[in-house]
Amino acid sequence: MEQELLQEIVSYWGTRAEGYSEVNEKELAGSQREAWLHVLEEQFPEKKKEEMKILDIGTGPGFFPMILSEAGYTVTAVDYTEEMLEKAKENLGKYTKYGLERVTLQRMDAQNLEFADETFDVVISRNLTWNLEKPEQAYQEWMRVLKPGGVLLNFDANWYGYLYDEEKKEAYEADRKKVEEQQLDDHYLCTDIDRMENIARQVPLSAMERPAWDTKVLESLGVCSIQTDSEIWKRVWSEEEGLNYASTPMFLVRAEKSAEQSFQLGDVTVRRGEKYQAASEDGLWYPAAKPGDMVTEGGPVVAYGRIVREPEYDDRKEQIVHYWEKRSESFLEQRRSELANPIAKRWMKEIEKQIPAGRRLKILDVGCGAGFFSILLAKEGHEVFGIDLTPEMIENAIQLAEEENADCCFQVMDAENPMFADETFDVVISRNLTWTLPNAEHAYGEWMRVLKTGGVLLNFDANYGKEDVADTKGLPEAHAHFKVGNEMLEECERIKSQLPISRKNRPAYDVAVLCENTAGEIRIDTSLGKRIYLEKDEFYNPAPMFSICAVKQ
Structure with a gap:
């Protein structure tokens, strides 16, 4: 069933590639281009542009790679939908002077990245997490490929919360009415809404209250610093977007990966990714998989470690x-x-x-x-x-x-x-x-x-x-x-x-x-x-x- 749902998601977004690209073109032509670049750069770690490696997950038609490559950054952009990647390639050639010189495009599942540990300084994503089958696993992967001190920037919203909450449904319907009264394009009615709602009912995050959910998941992964901004939409949305999505404001989740390179307990030092075991230190081990960790059969355990010594460690759960x-x-x-x-x-x-x-x-x-x-x-x-x-x-x-x-x-x-x-x-x-x-x-x-x-x-x-x-x-x-x-x-x-x-x-x-x-x-x-x-x-x-x-x- 999971594979069927994934294929339905891919198929749906394949039909949206052209329309989504037109939305990006509007952003590039207006003030949103500079607004988005400013928001991104103020969140980046302190590092020279030419030394920074950025990963854009769920790139769609390539909006982030376009504005970042033009600003001097090197970007790797991934998406699971071929049609989106084709549009991104076309747009980079059409709207940037560097084309693919500073951007690498790859087809890849956001929940199962094919990159080595600690590859990127920044991981960014927009409007992706909500339609993932395994968002917790995705967060684990995104933090895994970040370097120590690296930053995750995730922009998203409670897009289909109205399917599970009567008050949210009323607010959503009020948005539709207001958009119609002001004779604006309704961003929901321009899509196959029945098909999208069917997908939204099958993925877990439609029913969650976010970004509280995201914060708890990232905390469970041992992230060093987590910040959320529920008013980030005011800085990057157009007036039309603000009216269309008034009941579903976009938020930012910023997570910084710990720069700690090793743990030390007594005379024992264990570096990131290493395991230590000694008869005199019964129960001392790293990394530790916690209850509820989702592990793909035949794949690596994705977990954040801890060094523990009884009786401080409670393993009852x-x-x-x-x-x-x-x-x-x-x-x-x-x-x-x-x-x-x-x-x-x-x-x-x-x-x-x-x-x-x-x-x-x-x-x-x-x-x-x-x-x-x-x-x-x-x-x-x-x-x-x-x-x-x-x-x-x-x-x-x-x-x-x-x-x-x-x-x-x-x-x-x-x-x-x-x-x-x-x-x-x-x-x-x-x-x-x-x-x-x-x-x-x-x-x-x-x-x-x-x-x-x-x-x-x-x-x-x-x-x-x-x-x-x-x-x-x-x-x-x-x-x-x-x-x-x-x-x-x-x-x-x-x-x-x-x-x-x-x-x-x-x-x-x-x-x-x-x-x-x-x-x-x-x-x-x-x-x-x-x-x-x-x-x-x-x-x-x-x-x-x-x-x-x-x-x-």
Whole structure:
């Protein structure tokens, strides 16, 4: 499916090459040319023009290479669409006196760059990130090819946020009306808007609040300095652009790569890209891959390292992700069966009793696993986002949603640090997750943060910390715990023993935490399990499950 989406994106932009080039020609002929050059140069690192190597990613018809090469810079420009590169080549010959003398054009995927590490002083991009399938991976690649002290400049906007937010939709429609009243060209209606919206629904960033999302991703990559400017559009847009895109203002994300060349701990010095291991320094290693890192099969690990020494380093999340990674395939099979079982209707009955009725809700499924709740809710017509820290779980959720023809959006994300703006969702829902979290209090605070006022947090869990999962007496022969094996069950017990929530009295603990986190009305139901698990079958859960319903005040 990913390859099909990529080809659809490429095909669409191939049809836009001519029109996009005309937009660039207007920019070159007007004051925007100098405005853009000034904005770029003031962000560049202090280095002589002739020594600076610049990479323009998603160059389109070549606007940035044209203005930069004319100003004396050497630029490498990449795009995945052949038609765009042909237009860029044509425009460089037509609108610059140097042509391709200072510019190298290459066809390349922005998410899988073919350049060596630390090649460029500057990486720039405009209006690209929003339509990438794997924007986190793209950011990793862009930072990888930057030299130490190099600068990433990304200009983008929340272009299709109106597909997921009613207020943004109203603002978008107001833009269309104002443009029509002033008899200007409507930049949206000049394109195949239905086709573009279909693509926008399939890529993750349309649903994210940016540039907050970008900042968190870059922070997770260990970037030295991150700055955002949400008013950069005022300096580079024409009046017509300002009216067309008033509800989607362009922002700038500037990220500077650390100039640090080596790390030192005691007598040990490790240079960038090197690995050190010694018996006397147990646990000392570099680089480190974090939970949620997306690694292409057969390719290199893209990660930023750290030197750590116990007890300073907390690896509990990595243990948890590793555990659920090993259980992901059996989990997929169980959820596939569960969706076809009468138990699915029982779950929906319990959920519907707690959430607002009669309207389409924006719902966040936290710790979605293989997507059971996400799929059920999407089939009821709700707009659902599922997040999980285990990449394999997300891959399986996407697969299962396709099988069920359910329209959901899934993304690898930490349940304790969801990358959404305040008051984004009507409902936050979770099942059997809280007991696995190292910092459940922080997680509850974040879930309440992303809820709208009056929104509902619905958490289904059990006091698993006090249950011995290795004790399988009384379980039916077909139960999943028999398929997992004793070694995995014992691993689960080891992880539980490290989590503070395992020693709490639940759900009393949860209620106390929620009372401190903007929760108004809180409802507890400790008899949930008796209504869900009517048969001792493969889905049977012997632990007494409870539900917590908290309304944000």
